[in-house]
Amino acid sequence: VPSWQSVPGKNNMRILNYGSLNIDYVYDVEHFVRGEETIDSLKLEIFPGGKGLNQSIALARAGAAVSHLGMVGRDGAFLKELLDACGVGTSHISTGECITGHAIIQVDAHGQNCILLYGGANRQIPSSRIDDALKDFTSGELLLLQNETNRNKEIMEKAFAKGMAIALNPSPVNQSIFELPLETVSWLIFNEIEGEALTGETIPEKILEHLYALYPRCTTVLTLGNKGVICQNSGHFLHHGIYRQEIVDTTAAGDTFTGYFLAGISSGVSLTDALELASKASSMAVGKKGASSSIPCLAEVLAWNAVSVDK
Numbered sequence: 027v028p029s030w031q032s033v034p035g036k037n038n039m040r041i042l043n044y045g046s047l048n049i050d051y052v053y054d055v056e057h058f059v060r061g062e063e064t065i066d067s068l069k070l071e072i073f074p075g076g077k078g079l080n081q082s083i084a085l086a087r088a089g090a091a092v093s094h095l096g097m098v099g100r101d102g103a104f105l106k107e108l109l110d111a112c113g114v115g116t117s118h119i120s121t122g123e124c125i126t127g128h129a130i131i132q133v134d135a136h137g138q139n140c141i142l143l144y145g146g147a148n149r150q151i152p153s154s155r156i157d158d159a160l161k162d163f164t165s166g167e168l169l170l171l172q173n174e175t176n177r178n179k180e181i182m183e184k185a186f187a188k189g190m191a192i193a194l195n196p197s198p199v200n201q202s203i204f205e206l207p208l209e210t211v212s213w214l215i216f217n218e219i220e221g222e223a224l225t226g227e228t229i230p231e232k233i234l235e236h237l238y239a240l241y242p243r244c245t246t247v248l249t250l251g252n253k254g255v256i257c258q259n260s261g262h263f264l265h266h267g268i269y270r271q272e273i274v275d276t277t278a279a280g281d282t283f284t285g286y287f288l289a290g291i292s293s294g295v296s297l298t299d300a301l302e303l304a305s306k307a308s309s310m311a312v313g314k315k316g317a318s319s320s321i322p323c324l325a326e327v328l329a330w331n332a333v334s335v336d337k
């Protein structure tokens with residue numbers, strides 16, 4: 027029995043998640059639209075999303091103490107209400123005179139997705155909101171961020187100067203990642219595309235070795251889709267597989283993994299237990315449509331009679 031099953035939500039290191047809040051327009055398609063092509067979609071559904079919002083919900087559903095820092099426009103009030111209802115702290119979510127960020131997501135017949143983002147309010151967060159939020163946090167607490175917001179370098183430098191630990195999910199990966207103070211990161215959680223962009227390597231072990239040489243104090247966690255996850259800590263590798271599940275929609279499986287993994291870490295469980303729980307939760311998430319709507323709660327994950335898939 028993982029040691030933290032008895033203490034979800036208790037004695038947790040508090041987490042500040044600086045992250046995006048999106049409205050997701052999800053289109054079912056037979057195949058992803060190609061250049062010069064016009065296609066009909068089969069269905070449109072609108073969901074709350076954003077890597078930031080999804081990860082806050084996953085953290086809260088896993089029992090972590092999380093407060094979200096971000097911004098919406100007036101059209102995004104329901105995103106804040108949802109986070110409230112999920113038990114995420116929302117006092118650091120502001121409303122700007124701009125539109126809420128959104129994502130146009132195509133989901134194909136195999137449940138795979140591709141995503142087009144418009145940053146909107148996520149990219150207009152003022153420095154003063156960062157300073158206000160950081161006043162509520164202190165040394166030893168955790169800052170989580172992804173790459174869908176502005177001022178990421180600024181918040182990392184300020185949080186690190188306060189003695190906070192930093193977890194980064196470098197997604198979506200682009201040139202701006204290389205401007206971040208990556209040496210301040212304690213937990214780096216990413217997928218193969220991001221790993222290749224960060225290191226130029228394609229073999230999972232090589233990606234982790236490359237990052238270990240650059241950032242030896244960082245624990246790196248590389249998710250491999252249906253091949254599970256590989257994690258490096260102090261030069262040692264750990265693997266974990268996925269669990270059998272029908273693939274309906276892979277959107278937010280990575281966010282579910284990140285939230286559950288850090289919830290485990292923040293409550294002091296072993297890396298192995300955190301990887302196991304995060305792998306179960308993300309395997310469950312691919313069986314449901316949507317982003318935040320697919321994230322299971324801890325009781326569901328613990329009750330799931332999961333069958334591991336050996337690769």
Ligand code: RIB
Nearest residue numbers: 048075076077129278317
């Ligand atoms: O990781 C999935 C998320 O990426 C979606 O909810 C979308 O909003 C984008 O941020």
